[in-house]
Amino acid sequence: MNRQNSNKNNDHRDDFPGSFRSNPFHVPDHYFDELPGRIKSRIEQDKSRKRLFYLRPVVQKALLAAAGLALLIGLAIALLHERNDVHVYIGQFNGISAPDIEATLLPSDLDEYTLVSFILETQDFTGMPSGTDITDEEIKSYLLETNNIEPLILHY
Amino acid sequence: MHHSDEEIIPLIQDESTREKGFDRLVKAYQQEVYWLIRRMVIDHDDADDLTQDTFVKVWNNLDRFRGESALFTWIYRIATNEALAHLRKKRISFSFLALEKTSTAAIPEYNDAFYRSDNAMRQFQKALAELPDKQRLIFNMKYYDDLTYEQISEITGTSVGGLKATYHQAVKKIKKKLSLE
Numbered sequence: 001m002n003r004q005n006s007n008k009n010n011d012h013r014d015d016f017p018g019s020f021r022s023n024p025f026h027v028p029d030h031y032f033d034e035l036p037g038r039i040k041s042r043i044e045q046d047k048s049r050k051r052l053f054y055l056r057p058v059v060q061k062a063l064l065a066a067a068g069l070a071l072l073i074g075l076a077i078a079l080l081h082e083r084n085d086v087h088v089y090i091g092q093f094n095g096i097s098a099p100d101i102e103a104t105l106l107p108s109d110l111d112e113y114t115l116v117s118f119i120l121e122t123q124d125f126t127g128m129p130s131g132t133d134i135t136d137e138e139i140k141s142y143l144l145e146t147n148n149i150e151p152l153i154l155h156y
Numbered sequence: 157m158h159h160s161d162e163e164i165i166p167l168i169q170d171e172s173t174r175e176k177g178f179d180r181l182v183k184a185y186q187q188e189v190y191w192l193i194r195r196m197v198i199d200h201d202d203a204d205d206l207t208q209d210t211f212v213k214v215w216n217n218l219d220r221f222r223g224e225s226a227l228f229t230w231i232y233r234i235a236t237n238e239a240l241a242h243l244r245k246k247r248i249s250f251s252f253l254a255l256e257k258t259s260t261a262a263i264p265e266y267n268d269a270f271y272r273s274d275n276a277m278r279q280f281q282k283a284l285a286e287l288p289d290k291q292r293l294i295f296n297m298k299y300y301d302d303l304t305y306e307q308i309s310e311i312t313g314t315s316v317g318g319l320k321a322t323y324h325q326a327v328k329k330i331k332k333k334l335s336l337e
Contacts, residue, residue, distance in 0.1 A: 013299075015327045020280045021300065025194055035190070035204075036182045039211045046212055 158184040161227040168218050178218065182211055185228065188301070189235045195296045196239040196289070206242055210235045225310055232311045236293060243289050276334075283333035287326055294319055295326040 013021070159180040167177025189210055194203035213234050221230060284292060294312065297303045298319075305316045305323075314322070 015299070016280065016330070017276070019274075020277060022277075023191070024277060024281055025198075025200070027190070027200060031204075032187055032190075035186050035207070036179065039182055039186075039208050042208050042212050043215050046216070 160184075165221075165223055165227060168221065169223070171219075174218060178215055181214070181227070181231075185231050186211075188228070189231060192232065192235050192296070192301065193239045195300065196236075196293060197242055198285070202242065202246075206235075206238045210238050213238070226307075229307060229310045232297075236311060240289055240293065279334055280330065283330040286333070287329060291322055291326045294322045295330075298323050 164177050164180050164184065167173040168181065170177075186207065190203060190207045193206045193210070194200065197203050197206065210231070214231055217234075221227070284295065287295060290312075294308060294314075297308050297311070298305075303311075305319045308314070308319050309316050312319070
């Protein structure tokens with residue numbers, strides 16, 4: 001026993017019958033033989049958890065770097081996508097109905113020159129009925145001289 | 157064979173022999189720590205967990221043990237703190253009145269004590285369990301563990317005078333309950 005107590009001051013033992021001091025509880029067989037091993041296991045688990053904890057700042061830094069990289073890539077993709085949208089938008093005019101185009105173009109800031117360039121670049125005038133003796137130069141000059149060309153184009 | 161504190165302390169204070177010293181410490185104190193906790197929390201599984209927790213804390217703080225207090229006082233202090241904190245957390249109600257109204261089979265931790273006890277012993281355990289946690293702790297240390305008031309004072313941080321009063325109050329309460337039943 002590691003605590004050296006004097007037995008002189010044991011009056012408290014007389015407070016109740018001696019049988020009351022007997023232990024009413026019991027433990028599983030070999031419990032105290034196995035307990036030291038289980039305590040050691042707990043300590044080992046504790047050490048492993050601490051090792052993980054020490055790694056955590058490294059992992060956090062790596063995750064932060066990865067998140068930053070992902071953000072940069074995301075921004076780059078968004079910017080490229082936005083630029084592509086303009087091309088897709090113009091390129092898709094042929095498949096869109098006139099009311100849709102009207103609804104899109106009328107509130108827009110597009111000027112006539114842009115629209116003329118667009119029509120000249122994309123429309124094929126070679127299939128037009130014969131007898132309409134209008135040259136490309138005349139069409140171009142007409143379009144350039146007409147201020148409000150948008151409704152004309154939209155109703156074409 | 158259990159080693160004495162005089163053998164254990166130099167081993168745990170030297171880092172190169174700390175593990176060996178701790179093994180000896182566990183073997184020397186495991187039963188005292190377990191029973192101290194078990195008498196407080198009653199349930200074996202809880203007592204088992206808390207005993208392990210106690211020794212894990214002892215291990216983690218071995219380098220802080222300066223030998224200013226006795227080794228057993230230091231370990232007991234950790235164990236009592238673990239037990240009291242557990243009881244606070246679980247708010248265990250040792251309501252034996254409620255227990256008797258229901259089936260004791262529903263509460264296995266008490267079956268253990270009850271099956272092995274005669275009626276007088278049961279009444280004693282019941283009265284003891286109804287004491288407030290800290291009063292019960294002091295009673296257990298004095299009555300079962302034979303600690304001196306000075307030792308209990310070192311463990312609990314309560315004055316010797318306060319401990320004497322607490323112990324006698326506990327004895328009085330238990331006797332009163334036993335005489336009434």
